[in-house]
Amino acid sequence: MPQVFVKDVKNHLGQEIELKGWVRNIRSSGKLLFIQFRDGTGDIQAVAFKPDMDEEIFEQAKRLTLESSLIIKAVPKLHEKLADTFELSVKDIKVVQYAEEYPIGKKEHGPDFLLSNRHLWIRSSKQWANLRIRHTVYYAICDFLNQNCFVRFDSPILTPNACEGTTTLFELDYFDEGKAYLSQSGQLYLETGIMSLGRVYDFGPVFRAERSKTRKHLTEFWMMDAEAAYVEHDENMQIQEDLIRFVIRAVLEKCQTELAILERDIETLKAADAPFKRMTHYDAVEYLQSKGSEITHGSDLGAQDEVLLTEGSPVPIFVERWPKAIKAFYMKRDPDNPEVVLGSDLIAPEGFGEIIGGSQREDDHDLLLQRMQAEKMPIEQYQWFLDLRKYGSVPHSGFGIGLERLTQWMSGTHHIREVIPFPRMIYRIYP
RNA sequence: UCCGGAAUAGCUCAGCGGUAGAGCGGGUGGCUGUUAACCACUAGGUCGGGGGUUCGAAUCCCUCUUCCGGAGCCA
Numbered sequence: 001m002p003q004v005f006v007k008d009v010k011n012h013l014g015q016e017i018e019l020k021g022w023v024r025n026i027r028s029s030g031k032l033l034f035i036q037f038r039d040g041t042g043d044i045q046a047v048a049f050k051p052d053m054d055e056e057i058f059e060q061a062k063r064l065t066l067e068s069s070l071i072i073k074a075v076p077k078l079h080e081k082l083a084d085t086f087e088l089s090v091k092d093i094k095v096v097q098y099a100e101e102y103p104i105g106k107k108e109h110g111p112d113f114l115l116s117n118r119h120l121w122i123r124s125s126k127q128w129a130n131l132r133i134r135h136t137v138y139y140a141i142c143d144f145l146n147q148n149c150f151v152r153f154d155s156p157i158l159t160p161n162a163c164e165g166t167t168t169l170f171e172l173d174y175f176d177e178g179k180a181y182l183s184q185s186g187q188l189y190l191e192t193g194i195m196s197l198g199r200v201y202d203f204g205p206v207f208r209a210e211r212s213k214t215r216k217h218l219t220e221f222w223m224m225d226a227e228a229a230y231v232e233h234d235e236n237m238q239i240q241e242d243l244i245r246f247v248i249r250a251v252l253e254k255c256q257t258e259l260a261i262l263e264r265d266i267e268t269l270k271a272a273d274a275p276f277k278r279m280t281h282y283d284a285v286e287y288l289q290s291k292g293s294e295i296t297h298g299s300d301l302g303a304q305d306e307v308l309l310t311e312g313s314p315v316p317i318f319v320e321r322w323p324k325a326i327k328a329f330y331m332k333r334d335p336d337n338p339e340v341v342l343g344s345d346l347i348a349p350e351g352f353g354e355i356i357g358g359s360q361r362e363d364d365h366d367l368l369l370q371r372m373q374a375e376k377m378p379i380e381q382y383q384w385f386l387d388l389r390k391y392g393s394v395p396h397s398g399f400g401i402g403l404e405r406l407t408q409w410m411s412g413t414h415h416i417r418e419v420i421p422f423p424r425m426i427y428r429i430y431p
Numbered sequence: 432u433c434c435g436g437a438a439u440a441g442c443u444c445a446g447c448g449g450u451a452g453a454g455c456g457g458g459u460g461g462c463u464g465u466u467a468a469c470c471a472c473u474a475g476g477u478c479g480g481g482g483g484u485u486c487g488a489a490u491c492c493c494u495c496u497u498c499c500g501g502a503g504c505c506a
Contacts, residue, residue: 025466025468027464027466027468028462028465029462029463029464029465029468029469030462030463031462031463032462032463032464032465033465034464034468036466045466047464047465049463049464050463066456080464081466082466101441101457102456103441103442104442105443105455105456106455106456106467107443108443108444108467109442110443111498111499112497112499113442113443115498168504184505185506206506208505208506210504210505211432211503211504212503212504213501214500214502214503214504216505216506217505217506218506222506223506300504300505302502302503303502303503304502345506353505353506354505354506355506356506357505357506400506401506403506404506405506427497427498428498
């Protein structure tokens with residue numbers, strides 16, 4: 001008998017089918033046994049009724065514990081008490097393993113305990129939902145880019161130098177070549193790719209040895225960097241907006257069960273699928289000051305500023321044209337105002353903060369060299385990067401999306417540690 | 432790194448100077464419609480480590496360790 005997945009049960013009403021999975025919960029009522037069964041594709045209630053089955057099988061089923069693995073033969077039917085819900089009428093059960101006493105109980109647990117049991121916690125329904133939404137977000141990003149002429153071009157993870165000098169790097173020994181570092185962004189390598197392929201993206205883990213300790217930071221997270229030749233600042237933002245709205249629609253369409261489990265406010269998410277706002281950094285600071293923020297024109301937005309800025313806005317907000325001093329060396333100066341760069345941060349609503357950083361890149365060799373010298377960067381190590389400005393340089397732009405930040409917003413999850421299978425944080429590397 | 436908070440049963444917590452408690456989970460029994468099911472009984476603890484104050488410390492003080500929340504930095 002072929003295996004049927006829980007998600008397909010509705011196509012087999014009245015037929016005997018076989019399902020393979022685990023016990024999420026079990027309730028017994030004498031001759032009736034209610035097994036909350038899960039198989040990875042979804043959950044369904046399986047009902048075992050003693051008079052309808054072999055007595056020995058029923059006794060075996062009675063001894064099932066939380067998370068025991070089992071194969072059941074059953075007939076799907078409409079739930080006797082709930083509308084639009086299916087349940088299974090159990091005919092036979094084969095216990096694959098009686099699970100030992102399961103550490104994660106039905107009541108509340110603290111974060112330390114749950115994180116120490118992350119390898120088991122991922123089975124819980126909210127974690128299951130988060131990981132499925134992450135999957136949907138990941139492939140929606142790839143789908144959008146693939147449909148828009150971007151070619152996957154993976155940047156190396158082991159690198160000889162820093163991408164953006166300021167941030168802390170994880171360092172390791174690289175044979176006889178001295179130190180190597182775990183990449184914190186593939187962006188500079190992507191810029192080489194556009195000269196061959198036009199539009200490229202990478203998607204993989206990046207590493208930041210920052211001692212950040214907030215609900216929005218991980219030391220290892222997944223980032224998608226995209227880069228496009230002949231795209232300038234305004235079009236760069238338009239691509240980002242189209243991409244994010246594509247992702248929102250994909251999640252709303254494909255993750256209805258998951259969003260319901262997480263009690264995500266769907267209407268708020270739907271409302272974000274509308275034209276995004278754009279604001280210069282100057283105007284954003286003026287606005288924030290009028291709202292009581294202490295922010296100054298030369299500085300970055302704090303966490304509270306991001307919340308304040310998007311308060312009352314159903315859509316994300318681009319903050320663009322930043323003071324040159326607080327942005328990276330490779331960003332192109334605004335021809336209309338050399339004090340600011342053509343960079344943009346996209347701030348998600350509902351307090352989820354920055355989800356994208358992007359910019360038009362400096363494409364003039366001498367200007368780029370000057371800036372690298374000003375930042376005292378080791379020029380000889382970046383010769384390959386400067387070369388791009390010598391052999392057919394073109395205007396180009398790109399941006400980077402933090403997968404977990406975006407997933408966190410889509411799923412409405414408070415802490416970023418719940419939207420990656422095994423979060424790496426400053427004080428935690430187990431399991 | 433800085434500023435707060437916490438550590439008591441497997442888990443979540445109450446107890447805050449006078450010999451250790453609850454709920455859940457575990458075990459045993461009961462129940463034909465349960466939805467973190469319910470009911471009865473039951474086992475389970477050097478109160479994070481070390482030091483101090485006291486007739487007496489889970490409770491007060493010092494110290495160490497671990498964790499949580501927030502800030503900065505960023506995606």
